Amino acid sequence: MLQELELTIHGAGQTVTGSMFQIQTKTTSFLFDCGLFQGNPAEQAHRNRTFSFDPSTIDYVILSHAHLDHCGRLPLLVRAGFRGPIYANHATADLCDLLLRDVAESEEEDATRARSRQRTIKSDHIFDPEPLFSVRDAEQTIQQFRRVKYNSKKALPGNVTLCFRDAGHILGSSIVETWVEERGKVVHIVDTGDIGRKNTPLIRDPDYPSAATYLLCESTYANRIHEPLSKTIKRFEQVIIKANRHRSHILVPAFAIGRTQALIYALNCLVENSRVPIIPVAIDSPLAIRATEIFKRHKECFDEETWNLIKSGDAPLDFKGLQYIESHEDSDRLSQQNGPILIVAGSGMMNGGRILRHLYRRIEDQKTHLMIIGFQAPGTLGHRIIQGARKVTLYGRKRRVRARIEQLYGFSAHADKPELKSFLTSLRENTPQHVFCIHGSPSACRGLTRLVKKHLRCLATAPEIGQRFVLA
């Protein structure tokens, strides 16, 4: 039997993806998040399928938000024997229902296609076309969700109390506070999930906790200062005006959940205030369309500014010129449409999805604007493009990159260096014993340890995957 309180890092150690952190006490064992390792899918498949612990020994999972790098391995955990509850905010539960089914469906479709290709090609090379997880795995996972409101304390098994606070990152995103009681002593463990930014469109600002004994803190942009959102929107406005003048295409690879809705919100403001000409805007992603419906349903997560828009009679996620593209046929027709047009399609890192169809047709055109608005993980097509690749392979063919690459990181939903500093200083009165700087590249994690040492003067570590720590 375990005598101590222990933390084990199972993912997002000196890397951005695969968030998963295990807490073990004498009486319970639970996980903060259960996320996918992302990047090159073939390279990550084995890593995503293998757990270094027995999933049936985990009592429950506490989920910060509905991004795949935080929730995407849940169906694999369930398939490997995990039967406990998954605690999440209401909006997170609804978004995961959508997202996990969607991933399972496309994994099953890909596997079926791969099998039929294998039958037609005689090859000694046998590869495994198994989907990462099935629709059945996803459905079983969804049944294990338990919904918890923001700011309400919930008692969990093993003398643990849970409270979700607004993280301001995407709809339903939470900073997770737990209080773990061991031998009469209470240890306050906080996992930031992904920390959002003040003034993120639609949702409330992050609600920083004022105390923690141990803190797991994300480091994604600990070394970067984002362009202010107002400046990003000004540049966005200029791109639209230019595209309208040259009758060209604006392609925006975007995550279906969060970034797409922030973009729709920004476009709504530009159109309603006549700051840009009305050009067709197509959301070419069934997943983003369903996610936008969920955003509209969870108005309880909206901030004051969005509520004021609604009260004034404006629908913040709707404007003239906006169209939603459901079928592949319509998406194909869309890719042949002449400009000016703005097309938002997944995937956000360009390693799959409908964006490839539009890139295939438009990336060699100098008039095309390719607008990058989110993090691009190493190993993805998006990463190669921002690194300056002159040629890329799309559908097996070489294409020259002639499109104008516009990087607009002001749309980022992650806190940057000054915002992380302001988050850390909110803990000054009750400085943690130890801060674990996770969810970042090695240099970003080191950057956060420097921030912690400077502003909190406490122990800070950038742990590696597999490391274990005694907490009390």
Ligand SMILES: [Zn+2]
């Ligand atoms: Zn996230």
